[in-house]
Amino acid sequence: MPQRQVIARRTVLALIAASLLAAVPTPKEHFGFNPGEDYKLANYAELTGYFKKLAASSDRIRLLEFGQSSEGRPMYVAFISSAENLKQLERYREINRRLALGLATADEADKLASEGKAIVWIDSGLHATEVAPAQHAPHLAYTMLTGETGEIRRIRDNVILMQVPVINPDGLDMTATWYRQNLGTPHELAPLPQLYQKYAGHDNNRDWFMLNLPETRQVSRLLFREWFPHIVYNPPYAEPLNPHIPAAVMEGINQIGATMKDRFARENKPGAISYLNFDAWWNGGLRSAPAFHNMHGILTETALYQYATPRVYKPSDIPERFASGIPAREPTVFYERPWLGGRWALMDAVDYMLTADFAILELAASRPSQFLLKAWQMANAQIEAGKKGGPYAYVIPAAQPNAWAATEMLRRLQGSGVEVRRAAAAFHLNGRNWAQGDYVLLAAQPFRPYLVDLMEPQKYPEIRSGTTGPTKRPYDLAGWTLPFQMGVQFDRIDQPLDIRTESAADLAPSPPPVSWLPNGGAKKPRVALYAPFIANIDTGWTQWVLDYFHIEHALLRNDEVRAGALRRKYDAIILAQQSMASILHGSRQGETQGRADWQSFADSKNTQRPEFTGGIGLDGARNLQEFVEQGGTLVTLDTASELPIALFPIGVRGLIRAAAEGETSGAWYCPGSILRITTDPAHPLASGMPKEAYATSTGGQAFEITVLPEFNKGEREVKAAVWYANRDLLASGWLSGERVAAGKAAVVDARLGQGHVVLFGFRPQFRGQSFGTFRLLFNALGLGLR
Numbered sequence: 001m002p003q004r005q006v007i008a009r010r011t012v013l014a015l016i017a018a019s020l021l022a023a024v025p026t027p028k029e030h031f032g033f034n035p036g037e038d039y040k041l042a043n044y045a046e047l048t049g050y051f052k053k054l055a056a057s058s059d060r061i062r063l064l065e066f067g068q069s070s071e072g073r074p075m076y077v078a079f080i081s082s083a084e085n086l087k088q089l090e091r092y093r094e095i096n097r098r099l100a101l102g103l104a105t106a107d108e109a110d111k112l113a114s115e116g117k118a119i120v121w122i123d124s125g126l127h128a129t130e131v132a133p134a135q136h137a138p139h140l141a142y143t144m145l146t147g148e149t150g151e152i153r154r155i156r157d158n159v160i161l162m163q164v165p166v167i168n169p170d171g172l173d174m175t176a177t178w179y180r181q182n183l184g185t186p187h188e189l190a191p192l193p194q195l196y197q198k199y200a201g202h203d204n205n206r207d208w209f210m211l212n213l214p215e216t217r218q219v220s221r222l223l224f225r226e227w228f229p230h231i232v233y234n235p236p237y238a239e240p241l242n243p244h245i246p247a248a249v250m251e252g253i254n255q256i257g258a259t260m261k262d263r264f265a266r267e268n269k270p271g272a273i274s275y276l277n278f279d280a281w282w283n284g285g286l287r288s289a290p291a292f293h294n295m296h297g298i299l300t301e302t303a304l305y306q307y308a309t310p311r312v313y314k315p316s317d318i319p320e321r322f323a324s325g326i327p328a329r330e331p332t333v334f335y336e337r338p339w340l341g342g343r344w345a346l347m348d349a350v351d352y353m354l355t356a357d358f359a360i361l362e363l364a365a366s367r368p369s370q371f372l373l374k375a376w377q378m379a380n381a382q383i384e385a386g387k388k389g390g391p392y393a394y395v396i397p398a399a400q401p402n403a404w405a406a407t408e409m410l411r412r413l414q415g416s417g418v419e420v421r422r423a424a425a426a427f428h429l430n431g432r433n434w435a436q437g438d439y440v441l442l443a444a445q446p447f448r449p450y451l452v453d454l455m456e457p458q459k460y461p462e463i464r465s466g467t468t469g470p471t472k473r474p475y476d477l478a479g480w481t482l483p484f485q486m487g488v489q490f491d492r493i494d495q496p497l498d499i500r501t502e503s504a505a506d507l508a509p510s511p512p513p514v515s516w517l518p519n520g521g522a523k524k525p526r527v528a529l530y531a532p533f534i535a536n537i538d539t540g541w542t543q544w545v546l547d548y549f550h551i552e553h554a555l556l557r558n559d560e561v562r563a564g565a566l567r568r569k570y571d572a573i574i575l576a577q578q579s580m581a582s583i584l585h586g587s588r589q590g591e592t593q594g595r596a597d598w599q600s601f602a603d604s605k606n607t608q609r610p611e612f613t614g615g616i617g618l619d620g621a622r623n624l625q626e627f628v629e630q631g632g633t634l635v636t637l638d639t640a641s642e643l644p645i646a647l648f649p650i651g652v653r654g655l656i657r658a659a660a661e662g663e664t665s666g667a668w669y670c671p672g673s674i675l676r677i678t679t680d681p682a683h684p685l686a687s688g689m690p691k692e693a694y695a696t697s698t699g700g701q702a703f704e705i706t707v708l709p710e711f712n713k714g715e716r717e718v719k720a721a722v723w724y725a726n727r728d729l730l731a732s733g734w735l736s737g738e739r740v741a742a743g744k745a746a747v748v749d750a751r752l753g754q755g756h757v758v759l760f761g762f763r764p765q766f767r768g769q770s771f772g773t774f775r776l777l778f779n780a781l782g783l784g785l786r
Helices: 003-023 026-032 043-058 082-087 090-099 106-115 130-144 150-158 168-183 203-206 214-227 247-266 289-293 348-366 367-388 403-414 447-457 482-486 537-548 559-563 580-583 596-600 617-629 637-645 771-781
Strands: 061-068 074-080 120-124 161-164 231-234 294-299 312-314 342-344 393-394 421-423 428-429 433-434 440-441 489-495 502-504 527-530 551-557 572-575 634-635 652-654 673-678 692-698 702-703 720-723 730-732 745-750 755-760
Touching: 026 043, 026 130, 043 061, 043 074, 043 130, 043 433, 061 214, 074 090, 074 130, 082 090, 090 214, 090 367, 090 393, 120 214, 120 348, 120 367, 130 150, 130 161, 130 348, 150 161, 150 348, 150 537, 161 214, 161 348, 214 312, 214 403, 231 348, 247 289, 247 294, 247 348, 247 367, 247 393, 289 294, 289 433, 289 447, 294 551, 294 652, 312 502, 348 367, 348 428, 367 447, 403 440, 403 482, 403 771, 421 440, 433 720, 447 482, 482 692, 527 537, 537 551, 559 617, 580 617, 617 634, 617 637, 617 745, 634 637, 634 771, 637 652, 637 755, 692 771, 702 720, 755 771
Parallel strands: 120 161, 120 231, 231 294, 527 551, 527 572, 572 634, 634 755
Antiparallel strands: 061 074, 074 161, 312 342, 393 440, 393 489, 421 502, 428 433, 652 702, 673 692, 673 720, 673 730, 720 745, 745 755
């Protein structure tokens, strides 16, 4: 081709590229400001509106609506890659599926890995008040669509980016509305007076095996049943390491972390630290659940003062050490380039996030076939491991006392990609007869680590600082064994299982059995749930349980409690887990709210709005006592039991003082574990419960009845309905100071006048997971109507 024609062709292509770029709106053109600017937050409609414009103006993006949020907002995922790749998007999905599920032969796996593209998932906005991730989403998408550097072209050619602009739409709108309303007032930095996701709030990142929330169900479908991304990035892992996570996953996560740190150094961005807070033990977060699915799940936390308000940090504002003990002002092996102060704003956080994004994307683009082949190798290794036993399978009888809960458990496993099968004929195994239709969970499946981790008891390891230091405490739960929490009977099969099975397909949801409801549904109590203006996650989960079981209830606010006359309207009132001080006083008017580092901020703007301050006060506490004396039932969960113990004449005292950090004296410490309990089937509170069961405890309380036997009757009668086991109290997780609670009362029914105070030492509705103890709560709600 003549030189003149070559030049002309290049000119035409350059003009076409420039025209295409011009058609793609910049973030500032759409929003009227650059997301990340001081004092400005884009809301959900604005953000999704931008992504719709991008999809309409570029062939490098496809926008898919994949579900709805808890409050009905549409949720979107953007597929961003080259135009050529997006034309074959379904082909690349099928390649990835066959490799991730171990369906390909070895020869086919090599060919598919060479043909496929690395798939990287990046989501934003899970924790809505951590505003930077959602505000950074438009910048990531725009750069990916319009960037023409060699690196970005290579990323588009070799990677399919699955970007969820906002994974918690409802929370973003709550936060943006709240901040805009308070901007420029003394309440500019005040915390939201409500949970930033319906029911869960911050616990929306604690629902990734239970799938109680529509957001987690829909995202899990994309991750674990349809697309199987190689990297799941939620904008650091440390010991202890869960033994069920494949070693290859942790090796990959360490590689990703090293790549991030290298890029921060190359871009001269100090302050990047690794191995800080989050362990690799717990299975239940968006960063951790993928690791049990042979995926590289990684989380970063980016510093931000609050909302879109900047702050200038003096060197003296920087703590000497992080909570983990790592020095914060001096270089260390995990913190080579400390950040020593200066102005820090939302745009700085956005910029750091983009650096981390492109570190991950560049790594995936540099070795796509390796990520694809590695996914197949891990899946194949897990299938082969399951064929060798340890265990071979789990069998769940279809007919059992909690048959409905068993189905609910299996549905949740299916939602995360676990294959559930049924016995095609009756068989005999483990010394018992099994029926046709009983459920079989074969260990020989690609997500074996996830299955085994949820079905087996956890034993939290002792990792100490030095030889005599305290045991390192878990970041979240220490034990979470799903059938224990849900009260489901099952058998572990440790011998080869030679039976014919058939797929259980997707189990359909069914309404809860009427027998679970208060009084078997015969008499419906008028229920109120105390709802403070200090956003309380346990209140949210209690509301989820009540809604899930269609138990009608009212939300009880401070002013209504202070007004009194509660018995006219309600039969039962629930105080979810919270401190007595929080119930009585709430947020005090004019008091600085939130994190400790705010206290020294001279230009403080974080006092709560007056209408959201205060608690029930002592007058409200007296009204609650009057409610009970007139025939009502007050149900208190965990630490909320402090209030009636301290203020009502009920003859009960709490026995547990939690161990302080570093204490090694044998004091009680239960960091989210499953304990054995025994019940009194003759007591109405334990109706329908087995004699021996399990309770999930986080901290917890045990009770002692102090009423003398000769006075323990009539309107002052106090009885225990549930006790902690006398020995072998720990079933799963970690427990220190067992002797403090062993054999002691865990649930107490204290008569007061014509009514009842029901004290729970644990949370029977914990995160909507502990189906096995829901009945205790429901029985308590109906106690006064018997």
